[in-house]
Amino acid sequence: MTTRLVADTVALTGRSLRHVTRSPDTLITTAVMPIAIMLLFVHVLGGAIDTGPQPGSGSYVDYLLPGILLMTVATGVSYTAHRLFGDLRGGVLDRFRSLPVARSAVLWAHVLTSLVANLVSVAVVVAVAFATGFRTGAGLPAVLAVAGVLTLFVLALTWVAVVAGLSATSVEGATAFSYPLVLLPFVSSAFVPTASMPGPVRWFAEHQPVTPVVDTIRDLLAGRPASGDLWVALAWCVGVLVVACATATAAYRRRGA
Numbered sequence: 001m002t003t004r005l006v007a008d009t010v011a012l013t014g015r016s017l018r019h020v021t022r023s024p025d026t027l028i029t030t031a032v033m034p035i036a037i038m039l040l041f042v043h044v045l046g047g048a049i050d051t052g053p054q055p056g057s058g059s060y061v062d063y064l065l066p067g068i069l070l071m072t073v074a075t076g077v078s079y080t081a082h083r084l085f086g087d088l089r090g091g092v093l094d095r096f097r098s099l100p101v102a103r104s105a106v107l108w109a110h111v112l113t114s115l116v117a118n119l120v121s122v123a124v125v126v127a128v129a130f131a132t133g134f135r136t137g138a139g140l141p142a143v144l145a146v147a148g149v150l151t152l153f154v155l156a157l158t159w160v161a162v163v164a165g166l167s168a169t170s171v172e173g174a175t176a177f178s179y180p181l182v183l184l185p186f187v188s189s190a191f192v193p194t195a196s197m198p199g200p201v202r203w204f205a206e207h208q209p210v211t212p213v214v215d216t217i218r219d220l221l222a223g224r225p226a227s228g229d230l231w232v233a234l235a236w237c238v239g240v241l242v243v244a245c246a247t248a249t250a251a252y253r254r255r256g257a
Helices: 002-022 025-048 060-076 078-089 092-097 103-132 140-167 171-176 178-187 199-206 210-221 227-254
Strands: none
Touching: 002 103, 025 060, 025 103, 060 078, 060 103, 060 140, 060 178, 060 210, 078 103, 078 140, 078 171, 103 140, 103 227, 140 171, 140 178, 140 210, 140 227, 171 178, 178 199, 178 210, 210 227
């Protein structure tokens, strides 16, 4: 059973990835908005933004990049919901149900496609950040830790996208869930320290999931220990992943898959 699941997942992931490579504009679109925001804040607004004393920090792009990476992921996962809804509306999933295909392989194929596509978009954003002046003092273990946190973050948001794709009644509804996710970094430590925010906004910023993830990635890239932020970030990502995965699986079963 496990062998069949793996084989079916690989085959269906290849199908989804071919769709992505045939429309590279999705990858470009995913990266364009975060890159534009990064350039706007670094070159237009950066001089007027005070991030306060940040031990071991460099230029503003060093401070900004972690939040931009999360925005890239939040933008990219909307295409997962779009593709899944397209399969549902086009009757592709009904055809799969008539074939000897492992049922969960269909969802995992969309999830793995999202993971690959989003990591490519993240790599493009990082390359632009380096050209803009981003520098990191992180060693290989810290870089791998950043990659691990980002991977977990992508998986968590992708399963949220799967729920949206399975529950939507229109293309617009399938992708609308991503709008709050894109805006969430603006009310976090992504652009300025939370200490500079008024009371209620500061409380929200310090207790929502984006801030610990951003702070963890920022500390790791700066070569600083991530301390307690790492465990809070992992708890948020794992919690969202587990709840979204269970919800998506239940929604998939309700559709008779």
